[in-house]
Amino acid sequence: MEGPSLHLAAEQLQPFTGRRIASVAGNSKIGIERLSGLKVKDIFAWGKHLVFQFDTLALRVHFMLWGTFAATVKGRSVTGDYRRSGPPRLVLNFPNGEITIWAASVKFVEDHDARAAYDFSADIMADEWNGRAALAKVRAFPRVEIADVLLDQAIFAGVGNIIKNEVLFRTRVSPFAKVRDISDRKLRAVVADARAFSFRFLELRRIFSLRKNLEVYRRSVCPRCGGKIERRVHGRRARRSFFCPKCQRVRVSGFSRRQTRRSGSGTNTRTAPQHGAPARTHRARPRVQA
Numbered sequence: 016m017e018g019p020s021l022h023l024a025a026e027q028l029q030p031f032t033g034r035r036i037a038s039v040a041g042n043s044k045i046g047i048e049r050l051s052g053l054k055v056k057d058i059f060a061w062g063k064h065l066v067f068q069f070d071t072l073a074l075r076v077h078f079m080l081w082g083t084f085a086a087t088v089k090g091r092s093v094t095g096d097y098r099r100s101g102p103p104r105l106v107l108n109f110p111n112g113e114i115t116i117w118a119a120s121v122k123f124v125e126d127h128d129a130r131a132a133y134d135f136s137a138d139i140m141a142d143e144w145n146g147r148a149a150l151a152k153v154r155a156f157p158r159v160e161i162a163d164v165l166l167d168q169a170i171f172a173g174v175g176n177i178i179k180n181e182v183l184f185r186t187r188v189s190p191f192a193k194v195r196d197i198s199d200r201k202l203r204a205v206v207a208d209a210r211a212f213s214f215r216f217l218e219l220r221r222i223f224s225l226r227k228n229l230e231v232y233r234r235s236v237c238p239r240c241g242g243k244i245e246r247r248v249h250g251r252r253a254r255r256s257f258f259c260p261k262c263q264r265v266r267v268s269g270f271s272r273r274q275t276r277r278s279g280s281g282t283n284t285r286t287a288p289q290h291g292a293p294a295r296t297h298r299a300r301p302r303v304q305a
């Protein structure tokens with residue numbers, strides 16, 4: 016689940032704010048029994064975290080790669096079409112409904128005000144989001160591939176692999192381009208679109224129309240040029256990128272070329288995406304929850 020989905024989850028779960036947990040279940044080993052009888056004071060999202068605040072402690076849920084959840088209020092589902100599998104990690108039963116969480120990491124935070132510990136200026140969905148600060152943080156990683164930087168939760172809290180791929184396609188930036196090789200104008204566009212597309216993601220999620228509106232993530236044909244969308248696992252994070260090699264080219268600037276030559280580090284440090292190399296096309300993993 017990516018930031019917009021968590022933002023939506025916090026919204027969907029508001030009927031439980033002010034309610035007391037009647038009983039708990041689930042296979043979590045953190046001692047979830049202590050939640051029984053506690054009253055929910057606040058439910059909020061930060062990046063990919065969903066936080067339940069109680070009087071003296073908070074419960075932090077991190078959905079990782081495969082986590083998902085469902086909730087019903089007065090017998091009616093409020094969470095839509097997320098896939099779910101296996102025994103639940105945590106079930107919170109309330110007088111007015113229940114929340115079920117699968118495959119997520121749950122953790123207690125001994126804090127009466129967990130919200131205060133988060134930097135909302137780094138949250139892609141927050142009112143406090145600071146694009147200028149994000150841009151400065153991105154520039155601190157000149158040698159890192161932009162696809163990796165976009166997934167850095169200290170810079171773009173809430174951006175996951177879907178948003179990363181769509182934003183790079185929308186801004187015509189190669190996922191293999193290193194920060195130093197991206198023009199200032201393009202870099203600004205990437206930062207701005209990370210936020211703009213996240214809000215589009217939220218609106219599409221709200222009407223259960225996200226999948227069919229994605230342009231490059233898990234697609235095979237480029238909607239712009241009609242060419243083949245390639246996919247490749249790469250970078251320090253070893254995450255999969257979907258990209259059009261024709262529309263998303265790496266432009267190595269003269270400056271960085273000279274830098275590379277002078278440093279004597281050879282051609283391996285160049286950011287060429289090896290357009291001719293065959294892309295991996297098999298599906299190695301199940302679909303990620305959006």
Ligand SMILES: [Zn+2]
Pocket residue numbers: 237238239240241242259260261262263
């Ligand atoms: Zn294309």
